[in-house]
Amino acid sequence: MKIAVMKETHQGEMRVPLIPPTADRLVKLGAEVVIESGLGLTCRHQDSDYEKVGARIETSRGEMLKTADIILRLRKPPIEEIEQMKKGCIHISYLDPFNEVELVNKMAAAGISAVSLEMLPRTTLAQKMDVLSSQANLGGYVSVILASEQLDKVLPMMTTPAGTIKPARVFIIGVGVAGLQAIATARRLGARVEAFDTRPVVEEQVKSLGAKFVKIDLGETGQTKDGYAKELTPEQVQKQKEGMAKACAQADIVITTAQVFGRPAPRIVDEGILKQMRPGSVIIDMAVESGGNVEGSEVDKIVEKHGVKIVGLGNLPGRVAETASQVYSANLGNFVDHFWDKEAKVFKLDREDEIISGSLITHGGEIVNEMYKKIMNK
Ligand code: NAD
Numbered sequence: 001m002k003i004a005v006m007k008e009t010h011q012g013e014m015r016v017p018l019i020p021p022t023a024d025r026l027v028k029l030g031a032e033v034v035i036e037s038g039l040g041l042t043c044r045h046q047d048s049d050y051e052k053v054g055a056r057i058e059t060s061r062g063e064m065l066k067t068a069d070i071i072l073r074l075r076k077p078p079i080e081e082i083e084q085m086k087k088g089c090i091h092i093s094y095l096d097p098f099n100e101v102e103l104v105n106k107m108a109a110a111g112i113s114a115v116s117l118e119m120l121p122r123t124t125l126a127q128k129m130d131v132l133s134s135q136a137n138l139g140g141y142v143s144v145i146l147a148s149e150q151l152d153k154v155l156p157m158m159t160t161p162a163g164t165i166k167p168a169r170v171f172i173i174g175v176g177v178a179g180l181q182a183i184a185t186a187r188r189l190g191a192r193v194e195a196f197d198t199r200p201v202v203e204e205q206v207k208s209l210g211a212k213f214v215k216i217d218l219g220e221t222g223q224t225k226d227g228y229a230k231e232l233t234p235e236q237v238q239k240q241k242e243g244m245a246k247a248c249a250q251a252d253i254v255i256t257t258a259q260v261f262g263r264p265a266p267r268i269v270d271e272g273i274l275k276q277m278r279p280g281s282v283i284i285d286m287a288v289e290s291g292g293n294v295e296g297s298e299v300d301k302i303v304e305k306h307g308v309k310i311v312g313l314g315n316l317p318g319r320v321a322e323t324a325s326q327v328y329s330a331n332l333g334n335f336v337d338h339f340w341d342k343e344a345k346v347f348k349l350d351r352e353d354e355i356i357s358g359s360l361i362t363h364g365g366e367i368v369n370e371m372y373k374k375i376m377n378k
Contacts, residue, residue, distance in 0.1 A: 001346050003336070004068035006061065007036040010075050014042040014321035015328060017074040017093075022333035024053035029337065030345035034058045034068070043322045070347055072332055079103055087111035090349060092335065094118055094131065097361050097372055098262050104372075108362035113349055117331070119369065121358040122226045129335040129355070133177045134327035139316035140181030140257065143284045144170070146316070147253040148189060150282045150302070150309050156190025167192045171247045172211070173268065173293065174257035175202040178286055182255050183209045194247050198232060198240070198258075199223045216243030228261040240268060249276040256293035257286045262375045264291030271295050271305075279307025288312035 003026055005018045016039055026033050033055040037047055047057045058064050065071070065084040073093035077085075079102065085091070088111055095116035097104050107114040117131045127133070147170075148155055157167040170186040172179050175197040183206065186193045193211035195202075198221045203213040218236045223229055232240065248254055248269065254277070258266050265287035274295065277283075285297040296305050297312040304310070317324040339356070341348050350356055351363070361369045367378060 027054035140178035
């Protein structure tokens with residue numbers, strides 16, 4: 001089977017989907033691995049590094065698209081490339097399917113089997129392939145580094161001859177994978193950390209990282225079977241804002257990571273909260289690319305409102321591209337390996353398997369993903 005790995009076309013993207021050790025792994029599975037020339041350069045992987053492990057370098061993107069049985073990428077494919085792909089080709093990447101209706105329809109019509117890595121079930125077995133987790137973890141780390149750079153204070157407590165410097169206060173909103181890493185990173189830097197999530201089950205995790213859980217009674221919130229938060233009612237959102245106002249007002253840094261699966265991010269830090277915050281404090285809106293948690297945050301910009309710096313920089317994992325590529329590539333390698341028939345040396349698209357049925361969006365000319373169809377009312 002021919003596995004082609006395409007160079008990223010998204011402007012400013014420094015991450016690469018496959019690094020040489022994973023190419024080596026795929027070659028050893030018996031795949032014919034074709035790498036687009038220059039693929040790894042942004043992370044200092046030369047074409048020759050891929051060749052050394054038995055992959056072939058190709059300069060014609062069109063030829064790769066036309067002949068590949070499997071295409072691996074980081075981001076969604078450019079829409080104009082879909083009709084160049086071979087019918088029946090298995091395409092594995094992020095797909096952003098809820099926002100990319102036209103792309104999904106075109107992939108279905110072209111007979112592509114499109115796997116959306118965002119849709120992998122959050123099960124123990126799928127953890128090794130879970131790109132959302134591997135990237136969100138790094139995003140959480142970067143958010144604290146970015147915030148500390150924007151803040152004009154130090155994070156740790158310091159006892160000095162000139163007096164005691166108090167630790168900075170950090171408030172993390174949303175304690176999924178990114179939020180947990182943000183708590184851990186802020187704690188390592190010595191900050192005093194508080195956190196809140198609508199899923200009460202995370203209270204123990206917050207405490208185990210040495211942070212305080214801010215309790216707000218929102219009534220029934222719960223979570224989905226995959227552990228995702230449910231969308232709050234407008235009344236619950238209002239209660240949440242009131243409950244968080246004090247923690248925000250006391251914070252030097254607020255990091256928001258709140259997401260609701262398949263929906264725009266909830267808007268939970270509003271003008272009223274901003275007005276109560278201290279001038280000079282910093283907010284990192286990690287949800288800025290999916291609608292934003294913070295009123296006034298702008299994608300790829302740092303804006304100031306009521307003296308508060310609101311950082312809306314996108315693609316935070318891309319700021320540690322070498323590490324992000326290492327783990328993304330490992331996730332891809334694990335995905336292919338898991339479904340690889342070692343004797344026949346082919347990838348088996350086992351539609352009975354819950355990992356495939358959860359993440360496969362299009363197949364055989366149709367949209368086949370039940371959850372996608374339900375959320376999109378198809
Ligand atoms: P996510 O990115 O979907 O959301 C981030 C966080 O925002 C979540 O913790 C969510 O509860 C929270 N949130 C939503 N609305 C909020 C609001 N109004 N206010 C405050 N917080 C709000 O989450 P994620 O990091 O992708 O994790 C989702 C779930 O998957 C979690 O339960 C996580 O533990 C679980 N998970 C499981 C595995 C596994 O077992 N394989 C791997 C990774 C994650």
